[in-house]
Amino acid sequence: MNKVKCLIIGSGPAGYTAAIYASRANLQPVLIEGPQLGGQLMTTTEVENFPGYPEGVEPFQMMDDMKRQAERFGTQFVSGIVTKVDFSESPKKVWVEDTEEYAADAVIIATGASAKYLGIESERTYRGRGVSACATCDGFFYRKKTVAVVGGGDTACEEANYLAGLCEKVYMIVRKPYLRASEIMQQRVLNNPKIEVLFEHNTLQLTGETKVEGADLVYRKGEADEEMRHIAIDGFFLAIGHHPNTDLFAEYLKRDAEGYILVDGDSPRTNVPGVFAAGDCADPHYRQAIVAAGSGAKAAIEADKYIKSL
Ligand code: NDP
Numbered sequence: 001m002n003k004v005k006c007l008i009i010g011s012g013p014a015g016y017t018a019a020i021y022a023s024r025a026n027l028q029p030v031l032i033e034g035p036q037l038g039g040q041l042m043t044t045t046e047v048e049n050f051p052g053y054p055e056g057v058e059p060f061q062m063m064d065d066m067k068r069q070a071e072r073f074g075t076q077f078v079s080g081i082v083t084k085v086d087f088s089e090s091p092k093k094v095w096v097e098d099t100e101e102y103a104a105d106a107v108i109i110a111t112g113a114s115a116k117y118l119g120i121e122s123e124r125t126y127r128g129r130g131v132s133a134c135a136t137c138d139g140f141f142y143r144k145k146t147v148a149v150v151g152g153g154d155t156a157c158e159e160a161n162y163l164a165g166l167c168e169k170v171y172m173i174v175r176k177p178y179l180r181a182s183e184i185m186q187q188r189v190l191n192n193p194k195i196e197v198l199f200e201h202n203t204l205q206l207t208g209e210t211k212v213e214g215a216d217l218v219y220r221k222g223e224a225d226e227e228m229r230h231i232a233i234d235g236f237f238l239a240i241g242h243h244p245n246t247d248l249f250a251e252y253l254k255r256d257a258e259g260y261i262l263v264d265g266d267s268p269r270t271n272v273p274g275v276f277a278a279g280d281c282a283d284p285h286y287r288q289a290i291v292a293a294g295s296g297a298k299a300a301i302e303a304d305k306y307i308k309s310l
Pocket of ligand 1: 117118150151155156175179180239240241242284
């Protein structure tokens with residue numbers, strides 16, 4: 001068993017920032033990297049809205065910068081996936097790949113969230129080449145172009161409105177004959193002349209030589225008047241929800257109906273003393289790297305306070 005003061009789970013902006021702060025506080029943190037080194041940000045093409053990079057930065061570069069900064073102050077990195085935890089007593093137990101066991105005074109969970117995808121083959125083919133799950137991150141690359149947003153909830157409406165401010169035209173691909181979003185969001189979408197809502201449409205596949213150039217849709221699938229349609233688009237934005245990566249902690253931590261970890265006010269404290277949550281795993285609203293990084297800093301500061309109180 002490895003005994004550590006502070007264990008951090010996740011290698012996105014929240015996890016790395018927590019590591020920078022925790023290592024500078026001499027907590028000698030161990031960071032378990034998880035399935036996607038660098039986190040969700042690695043699925044985007046360029047980061048232009050993280051302060052400190054006036055020319056923008058490639059996600060790999062930015063995450064590597066953060067990692068090296070944490071490394072410089074002594075963070076130890078472990079590649080692997082956390083498969084089991086036991087927060088029933090202190091120190092908290094965390095298992096990596098079921099075999100390696102850690103006992104930690106404080107645990108910072110920064111496991112992020114995963115955007116839901118439709119599950120069609122071409123989504124994978126064009127990921128980062130026209131397929132995105134974050135309009136705020138990638139919308140700028142589609143200025144004056146035509147894009148489609150999939151989904152009919154608040155996120156989809158928000159993303160469609162945001163993209164309409166940048167793009168020539170925005171299609172919304174909605175599988176039902178109505179939008180699920182709140183009334184005010186619906187009105188914004190329906191009153192925006194740049195947005196065309198395609199109700200009762202499902203996406204069959206994306207087309208294009210090396211990047212997204214179009215989408216094959218089916219209108220009223222399975223009905224007598226079912227019809228195939230094609231739209232020409234440059235970008236395809238998924239907005240069909242996110243799933244926080246928190247199932248592993250369900251036995252011990254309070255979560256909301258969607259699975260986001262519940263924290264105490266705007267602190268990173270969970271219902272288990274010594275366990276903190278940072279970044280998108282506890283944030284259904286902002287989903288931004290800079291916000292996640294800030295919450296990672298808060299989690300490390302709280303972890304330090306907690307450890308000193310033991
Ligand atoms: P929602 O679950 O509310 O909506 C998801 C949308 O995606 C629905 O229209 C759903 O269709 C559609 N969808 C799901 N799966 C598929 C699929 N396989 N194919 C096609 N369409 C699909 O998620 P959101 O991310 O929009 O919102 C999550 C929560 O966050 C909500 O409570 C929302 O109100 C809240 N939120 C609030 C905001 C605000 O207040 N400003 C902003 C953003 C989110 P269907 O309706 O047919 O199920």
